[in-house]
Amino acid sequence: MSAISISKESLKVIMKSKKTVVSKGSAMANTANKVTTSDTASTKQQSEKLGLKIHNSIKWLLPPAFGVLMMLAVWTLISYQSPSLPGPLKTWHSAVELFSDPFYNNGPNDMGVGWNILNSLKRVALGFGMAALIGIPIGFIIGRFEFANRMMAPVISLLKPVSPLAWLPIGLLVFKAANPAAIWVIFISAIWPMIINTAVGVSKVPQDYMNVAKVLNLSEWKIFTKILFPFALPYMMTGVRLSIGVAWLVIVAAEMLTGGVGIGFWVWDEWNNLNVEHIIIAIFIVGIVGLLLELMLTQIAKRFSYE
Numbered sequence: 437m438s439a440i441s442i443s444k445e446s447l448k449v450i451m452k453s454k455k456t457v458v459s460k461g462s463a464m465a466n467t468a469n470k471v472t473t474s475d476t477a478s479t480k481q482q483s484e485k486l487g488l489k490i491h492n493s494i495k496w497l498l499p500p501a502f503g504v505l506m507m508l509a510v511w512t513l514i515s516y517q518s519p520s521l522p523g524p525l526k527t528w529h530s531a532v533e534l535f536s537d538p539f540y541n542n543g544p545n546d547m548g549v550g551w552n553i554l555n556s557l558k559r560v561a562l563g564f565g566m567a568a569l570i571g572i573p574i575g576f577i578i579g580r581f582e583f584a585n586r587m588m589a590p591v592i593s594l595l596k597p598v599s600p601l602a603w604l605p606i607g608l609l610v611f612k613a614a615n616p617a618a619i620w621v622i623f624i625s626a627i628w629p630m631i632i633n634t635a636v637g638v639s640k641v642p643q644d645y646m647n648v649a650k651v652l653n654l655s656e657w658k659i660f661t662k663i664l665f666p667f668a669l670p671y672m673m674t675g676v677r678l679s680i681g682v683a684w685l686v687i688v689a690a691e692m693l694t695g696g697v698g699i700g701f702w703v704w705d706e707w708n709n710l711n712v713e714h715i716i717i718a719i720f721i722v723g724i725v726g727l728l729l730e731l732m733l734t735q736i737a738k739r740f741s742y743e
Contacts, residue, residue, distance in 0.1 A: 579638025
């Protein structure tokens with residue numbers, strides 16, 4: 437009993453001694469220091485990451501922001517020199533008023549800008565869709581067969597450089613109506629990039645692939661689905677992206693000449709009314725819609741890698 441008591445008493449003495457207290461205090465201080473150091477390092481790392489993100493965002497935003505500001509400055513300067521040209525502020529107020537009710541309908545000759553944009557997009561979709569349905573298969577045939585390539589080369593070389601608006605009288609003569617003629621102009625303008633890019637993609641298939649197909653005695657359908665189509669798909673998407681830009685470019689000019697409801701006719705109608713603010717707004721609308729179409733197809737094309 438006494439030994440046990442002495443041991444307990446000795447233990448109490450040891451625990452109360454200065455050295456033990458100092459050792460415990462040092463251990464707790466070291467632990468606290470480690471936690472503080474770890475928290476400081478974590479906070480510093482997070483601050484560095486946040487600073488890097490802010491730096492990259494500013495670096496990405498500054499060039500286009502400077503470009504827009506420079507354009508607005510030049511526009512403002514020209515508007516001061518030419519009083520008939522409205523400046524950015526006046527155009528902005530007119531745009532706010534215009535887009536407050538973009539889908540009003542007071543008859544076929546007085547419709548909101550929203551209806552004009554939708555009608556133009558509808559024509560572009562029809563002309564572009566027909567160009568894709570016809571142009572892409574022709575491109576595969578030209579790229580696959582040497583005879584077809586040599587047969588179509590002079591036709592494409594002759595017709596591709598023709599101005600899109602030169603086809604408009606032919607469309608009016610054949611279809612006897614303005615709307616089909618405008619769709620025809622979009623079709624004939626958008627078909628060439630798809631034919632050429634698809635044919636190039638098919639022609640670049642390595643000969644080794646075709647030799648293996650011959651050895652395996654693959655059918656033409658198998659060659660198309662397993663070899664030609666996957667390899668030519670990125671080229672084909674590039675042609676589609678170029679074609680949609682051409683189609684949207686052409687529709688404005690075609691609608692100016694054919695009339696009806698559409699962004700091109702709306703621009704011409706505003707010019708007849710001498711409403712220059714709306715003409716400038718239409719220019720921005722055409723540019724923004726074209727940019728969105730381009731970005732959409734670019735993102736689709738990026739999903740496919742070249743070779």
